[in-house]
Amino acid sequence: MIYLDYAATTPMCQEAIAAYAEAAAVYFGNESSLHDVGTKAKQLLTLCRRELAAMINGEAEGVYFTSGGTEANVLAVRSLVAARRQNGNHLITTEIEHASLHHLFKQLETEGYRVTYLPVDRFGRIRLEDLERAITPQTILASIQHANSEIGTTQPLADIGRLLRARGVLFHSDCVQTFAKIQLDVKAMAIDSISVSAHKVYGPKGVGAVYIDPRRHWSPVFRGATHESGFRPGTVNVPGIAAFITAAKQLYDRMESEQAHFERLRRRLLDAITVKQLPITVEGHPDYRLAHIVGLTVNGLDGQLVMLECNRAGIAISTGSACQVGQQAPSRTMLAVGKTPEEAKQFVRISFGMATTQSDIDELVSTLEQMILPQKGGWTG
Structure with missing residues (x-):
């Protein structure tokens, strides 16, 4: 075939498979456990955070691992929006976002938020003037993908980021299709949050990550969660994350x-x-x-x-x-x-x-x- x-989706590369096997055998501890076995797993997880952050020019403390790109999108947007709810109820996205975000924004509309869905031109690009016109004093966040998964069109993230930052609007971008394939720089692009996924870069399915600028406040979606600094519940998948970062680094380097x-x-x-x-x-x-x-x-x-x-x-x-x-x-x-x-x-x-x-x-x-x-x-x- x-x-x-x-x-x-992509097949797992051999390096990722080997990394998963080694991590599962050697770093099998719960990274939240206080004994040496747990500490060893936590050290590997810390290294993975640093590696991912370096690939996007971010900070390690802003990396939160998830179960994939969909969860990454949902948790990133919900946690940022919840923290700014008192500042407004208007959100901006596009007509061509991934299904996980499209359905999320439709759900948020039933929860009292107003959503503007930006149109695109015949090539699939938004117009910056449309984005600027859409911003109101009540706008708290915009979510605009880096690249469309069906036609591959990329959006001008740096221009979008500068515009949104100047207007005090948080900027989330779904970077699942672009991570480790084209250059991402969250600082130069003025992005507050991105989502990425392992199985698009020859890593395992069921693993992803959110990056949130450590200067941005977020509110946990799951009250009482203790893993990933309270970002999500559930024991962290250290072997899967090790395989993810191994695969991503292989792809990033070439x-x-x-x-x-x-x-x-x-x-x-x-x-x-x-x-x-x-x-x-x-x-x-x-x-x-x-x-x-x-x-x-x-x-x-x-x-x-x-x-x-x-x-x-x-x-x-x-x-x-x-x-x-x-x-x-x-x-x-x-x-x-x-x-x-x-x-x-x-x-x-x-x-x-x-x-x-x-x-x-x-x-x-x-x-x-x-x-x-x-x-x-x-x-x-």
């Missing part, structure tokens, strides 16, 4: 070469689509985007059908965010960039990883060509 769905590899693969795919004159539209921003995520509208074919036919040919792709697969409604991202519901259902996502080769891209293009141009002797349904 040719795997081209790395934006959904960030430049990985991006160059992805750019070559992307160019090969897009050139082939052009040369073969396939009726496929490339979605997302041509410049401000992740190299490894390619959103495509296969004109005239349902995305679900394209995905299933690729699967039959031994190629794994997706029809969008894995967190929304199986839903009948078309992609919110596609609708937000101006597609009709029918057009939105023609969307598929290709995403590369470290093991993706040029021959994988060639095989994908050949499969798409047979599907789209049956008169040439290919797929006939």
Whole structure:
């Protein structure tokens, strides 16, 4: 099987597997325990906090480990909003956030908060003037993703951060798709909080992290929680965290070469689509985007059908965010960039990883060509 769905999840790298095994065998203690076995686990956890903080130019005391990206998003936003509730009840986000945040903001609306959902242009980018106009004296927090998981478009975080900080609005960003892939600097970007996830960077599933600027006050979502400085309950998954940070550091250290590899693969795919004159539209921003995520509208074919036919040919792709697969409604991202519901259902996502080769891209293009141009002797349904 040719795997081209790395934006959904990645396989654990060998270094992460080895780190997990060693940590589970040697650092098995509860890091909250006061004996030497617990202290040993706590020391490893402290080292992991420092490593993660260094990768985002943050402070170790601002790192809180979670069970994944979804919990990271929910706890970050809720804990920051709760601490500033007395200052206002207005929140800002975008129409194309990950499902975990979209559903959270819908829930917050039922709890007395007002939410502004910023529109995006046809490339999936917000307009800074829309953000500035949306801010009111009651605005306490804005949550704007770093990159969209379906089309790869990135937002201008530094510009957004400067604007929000000047207006006294807290800034959270979902960085699950970008962490360890493109440079993140929470200080230079004026970000107050970010969320990241292990299984997007060749680490284990069920592990993630929140970073909150230590200068920002937050209020615990779970009253009485004692783990992670009261940020969340439950014994900390030290082996999983060790595997997460090991994988992330491996990816972070080869960030430049990985991006160059992805750019070559992307160019090969897009050139082939052009040369073969396939009726496929490339979605997302041509410049401000992740190299490894390619959103495509296969004109005239349902995305679900394209995905299933690729699967039959031994190629794994997706029809969008894995967190929304199986839903009948078309992609919110596609609708937000101006597609009709029918057009939105023609969307598929290709995403590369470290093991993706040029021959994988060639095989994908050949499969798409047979599907789209049956008169040439290919797929006939």
